[in-house]
Amino acid sequence: MTSLGALALLVATVLTVLWVLDLVRRGRLYVGYGIVLLVLLGSVAGVTTLAPVRRFVGLGLDALYPAEPLAVVGISAVVLLLIYVLHQLSILSDRVARLTQEIALRNSRDKGPGDL
Amino acid sequence: MSETSNPSKTLVAIPAFNEAVTIAEVVGRVRRSLPDFDLLVVNDGSLDHTEDVLHGLGVATATHLCNLGYGRAIQTAVKYAHRFGYETLITLDADGQHQPEQVLALFREYEASHSDCLVGSRFVKAHDYGEAPFDRRMGMVLFSWLTFVFAGKRIYDTTSGLKAIRSSAFEALSRWHFVDFHAEALVYLSRLGFRVAEFPITVEERRAGVSMYSPLKAMVYPAKTALMVLLAVVHARYSQPRSA
Numbered sequence: 001m002t003s004l005g006a007l008a009l010l011v012a013t014v015l016t017v018l019w020v021l022d023l024v025r026r027g028r029l030y031v032g033y034g035i036v037l038l039v040l041l042g043s044v045a046g047v048t049t050l051a052p053v054r055r056f057v058g059l060g061l062d063a064l065y066p067a068e069p070l071a072v073v074g075i076s077a078v079v080l081l082l083i084y085v086l087h088q089l090s091i092l093s094d095r096v097a098r099l100t101q102e103i104a105l106r107n108s109r110d111k112g113p114g115d116l
Numbered sequence: 117m118s119e120t121s122n123p124s125k126t127l128v129a130i131p132a133f134n135e136a137v138t139i140a141e142v143v144g145r146v147r148r149s150l151p152d153f154d155l156l157v158v159n160d161g162s163l164d165h166t167e168d169v170l171h172g173l174g175v176a177t178a179t180h181l182c183n184l185g186y187g188r189a190i191q192t193a194v195k196y197a198h199r200f201g202y203e204t205l206i207t208l209d210a211d212g213q214h215q216p217e218q219v220l221a222l223f224r225e226y227e228a229s230h231s232d233c234l235v236g237s238r239f240v241k242a243h244d245y246g247e248a249p250f251d252r253r254m255g256m257v258l259f260s261w262l263t264f265v266f267a268g269k270r271i272y273d274t275t276s277g278l279k280a281i282r283s284s285a286f287e288a289l290s291r292w293h294f295v296d297f298h299a300e301a302l303v304y305l306s307r308l309g310f311r312v313a314e315f316p317i318t319v320e321e322r323r324a325g326v327s328m329y330s331p332l333k334a335m336v337y338p339a340k341t342a343l344m345v346l347l348a349v350v351h352a353r354y355s356q357p358r359s360a
Binding site: 021024025027031032034035038094096097100101103104105107108 | 156158176177178179180181182184188191192195196199292293295336339340343344347350351
């Protein structure tokens with residue numbers, strides 16, 4: 001990977017990290033998914049920018065060859081799709097939680113508040 | 117909004133998940149110790165006989181149809197207090213560790229100090245985590261320092277379930293999402309200008325049931341809470357601060 005390519009990938013990773021953080025902040029992505037994605041993106045940034053890490057990963061995989069452009073595009077698409085799916089799942093989960101809370105509150109109201 | 121609270125406008129809320137063994141005793145002790153306060157048990161989708169026990173006790177109950185977790189259970193209590201016009205919400209655990217007899221002392225201090233959120237703290241008196249296991253001690257030190265760095269005030273017991281919360285904070289706590297209403301909630305409230313403080317308490321050993329932190333959850337919890345603490349700082353900038 002060229003220096004320019006590594007830089008571009010790093011910038012894209014940082015932007016994705018910021019996007020993930022914003023989704024978590026707004027409650028649009030469950031914080032647990034956020035942690036997994038941040039670890040994943042941090043790994044990408046580490047492997048992209050740090051030659052020793054790249055060598056270590058390559059040795060670990062026993063397959064030290066440059067990623068082909070299509071593989072980068074494919075992996076990026078998978079990561080973006082993963083974020084999107086988890087985002088939608090988190091929204092659904094949040095709606096279910098709010099609905100469950102509302103049902104609990106309405107049913108409790110029927111009995112009257114604080115009957116100590 | 118009045119800064120002092122009427123006991124009859126104070127709600128004691130107990131989140132419960134699979135606490136059939138202890139909940140009756142805890143409810144009984146709360147009723148004896150705090151007869152002037154209203155009581156709500158949030159049954160967080162218990163799979164045991166907690167619901168039946170609560171029905172037999174005739175206590176006001178908000179039942180989640182499925183388990184949403186501790187943070188959501190506390191939020192349901194906050195929403196309940198907000199909706200029914202309570203001035204103060206006091207939360208305590210259903211496992212029998214908190215002594216309801218101490219809640220009155222906490223409530224008096226809450227009134228005197230005009231805190232918006234007063235945390236019953238096991239560690240503020242000694243400023244030390246005593247005999248806690250090493251991993252828990254490290255976690256508590258970490259979150260205590262995070263509150264110091266981001267809230268400007270060190271909170272020694274960020275994981276305490278005993279809290280007194282003023283109605284002015286209900287709206288903020290209903291709006292955002294929290295992991296377990298621990299350090300992230302305290303930092304969020306502090307950054308919005310709410311007064312957060314601690315009051316020394318003692319706790320008893322858990323009598324039955326299991327901790328809500330399984331080994332896996334105990335590993336993930338610090339990462340989730342630390343991230344939410346950082347995001348609480350950012351989110352507070354976009355939120356309505358406490359009105360003077």
